Amino acid sequence: MSQPLLQVNDLKKHFPIKAGFLGGTTGYVYAVDGVSFDIAKGETLSLVGESGCGKSTVGKALLRLFPLTAGQVVLGGDRIDDMPNGTLRPLRRKMQVVFQDPFSSLNPRMRVRDILAEPIRNFGLAKDAADLEKRLEGLMDKVRLPRDAINRWPHEFSGGQRQRIGIARALAGEPDLIICDEAVSALDVSVKAQIVNLLQDLQTELGLAMLFISHDLAIVEHMTHRVAVMYLGKIVEVAPKRSLFGAPKHPYTEALLSAVPVPMPGAARERIILKGDVPSPINPPKGCRFHTRCPYAFDRCRTEEPQLRPVADALEGGHIAACHLHDRPAGENPLSGAKGAQLLAVGSA
Amino acid sequence: MALLEVENLQTHFRTPDGINRAVDGVNFHVNAGETVAIVGESGCGKSVTAMSILRLIPEPPGKIAGAIRFNGKNLLDASDKEMRAIRGNEISMIFQEPMTSLNPVLTVGRQIGETLRLHQGLSAQAAEDRAVEMLKLVGIPEPQRRVKEYPHQLSGGMRQRVMIAIALACNPKLLIADEPTTALDVTIQAQILELMRDLKHRVGAAIVLITHDLGVVAEVAERVIVMYAGRKVEEAAVGPLFRNPRHPYTQGLLGSMPKLGSSLTGEETRLAEIPGLVPSLKKKIPGCVFASRCPKVTDLCTQYAPALEEKAPGHVAACHYALREEVVAA
Secondary structure, three states: OOOOOEEEEEEEEEEEEEEOOOOEEEEEEEEEEEEEEEEOOOOEEEEEOOOOOOHHHHHHHHOOOOOOOEEEEEEOOEEOOOOOHHHHHHHHOOEEEEOOOOOOOOOOOOOHHHHHHHHHHHOOOOOOHHHHHHHHHHHHHHOOOOHHHHHOOHHHOOHHHHHHHHHHHHHHOOOOEEEEEOOOOOOOHHHHHHHHHHHHHHHHHHOOEEEEEEOOHHHHHHHOOEEEEEEOOEEEEEEEHHHHHHOOOOHHHHHHHHHOOOOOOOOOOOOOOOOOOOOOOOOOOOOOOOOOOOOOOOHHHHHOOOOOEEOOOOOOOOOEEOOHHHHOOHHHOOOOOOOHHHHHOOOOO | OOOEEEEEEEEEEEEOOEEEEEEEEEEEEEOOOOEEEEEOOOOOOHHHHHHHHOOOOOOOOEEEEEEEEEOOEEHHHOOHHHHHHHEOOOEEEEOOOHHHHOOOOOOHHHHHHHHHHHHHOOOHHHHHHHHHHHHHHOOOOOHHHHOOOOHHHOOHHHHHHHHHHHHHOOOOOEEEEEOOOOOOOHHHHHHHHHHHHHHHHHHOOEEEEEEOOHHHHHHHOOEEEEEEOOEEEEEEEHHHHHHOOOOHHHHHHHHOOOOOOHHHHOOOOOOOOOOOOOOOOOOOOOOOOOHHHOOOOOHHHHHOOOOOEEEEOOEEEOOOOOOOHHHHHO
């Protein structure tokens, strides 16, 4: 197999908690605590999980928006986690981001033209003024905005149009990888569909790889090739999408799937309602981090942390999960078999 | 007689560049003990409708016209004093943002007790005892301890439970829930929806649920009102609405949602888009409000506004071309 575009190995980001008069560190928020994954060229990997699970921190850490605590990040063969900022700058072009809030992520004092031209100038991509103009027009066409809108200000656009500008800005540097951090979450249903379709078209057109960070499982299933599920700073399951949605192999994934409301009144589905809240990442539970809310937890879960390992009875290859239940015989493993359809009420009217 | 009857509700706002017709002639009713959902995208007027029922719209710049009859009494004629006696007592409301709608400097016990002391004249001690009961009812562990805590000590899901406890403290006949689970994570949302379903059976209040999430609607509502650009465009029982939507906007909304489980059934298709944007509410729209985005639009639509017609028993839609039952059956 060829080298993946992005390789992340044991990424950690701990935020110190400062307190007291002298501002001494009294503890750490273990926001991301050992996360590994890779993304192939042209592939979409989705990172899903609830708020506070560390999925956005992973995105920001990959972009080196703050220094990492530990771990390696390899982008297109270059190790970027410990690269000095000056050396990193030209490589930043390869990895661009689209943020959640289309209202705060565009500078209100810059015209669309300047917003889009900035990355092109920064990375010295345009040969001359005419080339810059051509690139700008190309970007507007790519995101299906009228070319004459380029001289307008961000406030003149609706949320969906602004998100298109945000996408155009990300494309301006001709990246290999786009990190979409909840890029469609703030949009209305009908506009969301427009942006989702646009992202998919762009991916096929330009062969982009995407890290799609989202909590919306229906959109994720629609968009992605593979899914990584995060809980409290750790990845608990990674699988190709059909395998994950058809036969989830981690109790947390199972509960997540069953919790999403489906637009089918009276659908007969199996429902797992988790008790309580996500524990604090300042003091994560010992053993398996999910054991405090897991309906199947047993003694081993409270003491020994499960590792991500391939699952034997997955629907497709490349399905890994971190759960002790898979060491039990199939008869005693509530996660054996393919329960996805019951959880999602697929096929019931 | 219905518990709540809203008749030709018009809530307009005066703005520097014209009148914003946020809600423009909406009719609906809610029966006792029934759950009615109002759905639509942002700016369709669903929240303004909810606020208008409780007269929480500042006047001016707002202006509410029409009639809102609760138990036969028109709330728009009620004095401020009468309204205060109704709010939080007979009609109560749950807001979207549990973070900002609780008072950060009062204990949750005080905040639950406040409505009880005000409306039911309980003593401080009796109100606190009742607050503990309410916290237990909404499933908060260790209610005796939690009742003395402040909102910042609670998680988002627990705060929303406290909001529900406040709303239910006086046994209201009508509960208006404005996006009650939008700010919450899915597993917490599932807990809160489960709680609302369970409480509805026990308390028997009618619920008006305002949401943009059609999944939530399908799970809890009995009847659905679809709003677009300040008007009601379709209304039906939840089953027929999802199985057989009549209005092109409802059809578009349902089509633009990706279906969970699509990778299993193999029906992975491109999402249907509704092209364009919601029209400005500051201009009077002569024809159908959805005409500018509708795939089936004709000259008739841009000139004449379609009336809300009964297309099937209990299923109304405002569209010239929506099929009627006879035609569908043929």
